[in-house]
Amino acid sequence: MSRIQALRGTRDILPDEVSYWQQIETVARDIFSKAAYREIRTPIFEQTDLFERSIGEATDVVGKEMYTFKDRGDRSLTLRPENTAGVVRAFIEHHLQAQGTPQRLWYLGPMFRYERPQKGRQRQFHQLGVEVLGSADPRADAEVIAIASDLLQTLGLTDLRFAVNSIGNLDDRNQYREALVTYLTPYKPELDADSQDRLTRNPLRILDSKEARTQEILCDAPNLLQYLSPESKTRFDRVQQLLSDLGIAHTIDPRLVRGLDYYTHTVFEIQSDALGAQATVCAGGRYDGLVQELGGEATAAVGWASGLERLTLLLQTLQPLLPSALDFYLISKGDRAEAQSLQLAQQLRHLGFAVELDVSGSAFGKQFKRADRSGAIACLVVGETEADNQTAQLKWLKSGEQEAIAQTDLSDQAERLRQQIAAHRA
Structure with a gap:
């Protein structure tokens, strides 16, 4: 009789490795509690419409990567590909804003995306994240980045790069999108296949392309920062100054846009060369329109997520197997x-x-x-x-x-x- 094995893109986390996961969770809980963040736990599957409305139907996540199925009631359900949408749904459904804002929340759990498995990337993966709902203050942006920095430094991770950008408000982004499409259209035959498809569906994602020829074409593309309104630019300058005041060294990456439609203003990534192609260990940004998009009152919000598989890989390169705690x-x-x-x-x-x-x-x-x-x-x-x-x-x-x-x-x-x-x- 043949043996049954784990499905491709999933993996067992064996006891020796679990010790690293527990270390991350222990450090995170301590840091989050000291900053007044409270844990929230949401279901691993939601109505498909939640992700289509929040992430965006034109994104790769919704278009290609979601695990979607019909239940016995003929309802379309999806295993969560990320957790910000679920947290926002819970925030609205349970009227958390009535308890006072901002609501500082954190979560930990499995997510699911149908992607090509590789080092640090699985089809079932785990994310640790924070969300601050109910504050438009640039200090909230700086705080969540500072907490991410505290977490990674406490874990002993070094040689990290902090990249930040602003994609402005919706009007800023629409103007830039139009300029980018105008620039790229004559080059369409030379773009890679994914970028050609994104040109009409989600052109900002072309900035993330890793294809050499596409990157050459992008060298002379319009700069997103040049399309920020005065208000958006002032806001971004304030975030940068706050990070500098906190001693968090960072660089501006005008091509950093993130892959989900709900982002506005600040976006950021924390990267490590130790992971090869999968360099990002933490990423996030501001999403001021998402609560209203999902049926709630207009509510500013900002947050980030970090993949535990990638954090574990980094920890394993820094320290040997953790010693037994057995007495x-x-x-x-x-x-x-x-x-x-x-x-x-x-x-x-x-x-x-x-x-x-x-x-x-x-x-x-x-x-x-x-x-x-x-x-x-x-x-x-x-x-x-x-x-x-x-x-x-x-x-x-x-x-x-x-x-x-x-x-x-x-x-x-x-x-x-x-x-x-x-x-x-x-």
């Missing part, structure tokens, strides 16, 4: 000893220790080998003699030092054991 590995042999070892393991766990209980029933020698591989600081051994005496042999695995301890005295000895474990771990 004790518990070995036993014999019926009474094995019963006592289970009680002992639970008692130690209740005292706050991390304990792995060997339940193999194999010989002491094999159990000791597993203890050495476990990464535990110490090993507790209960044999027939220890079972009779209600004791356990405590062996420090690095030094080999050994002593007998009474099972009934664990509560009294807990602090001493904690200090010794810390010393051995150091």
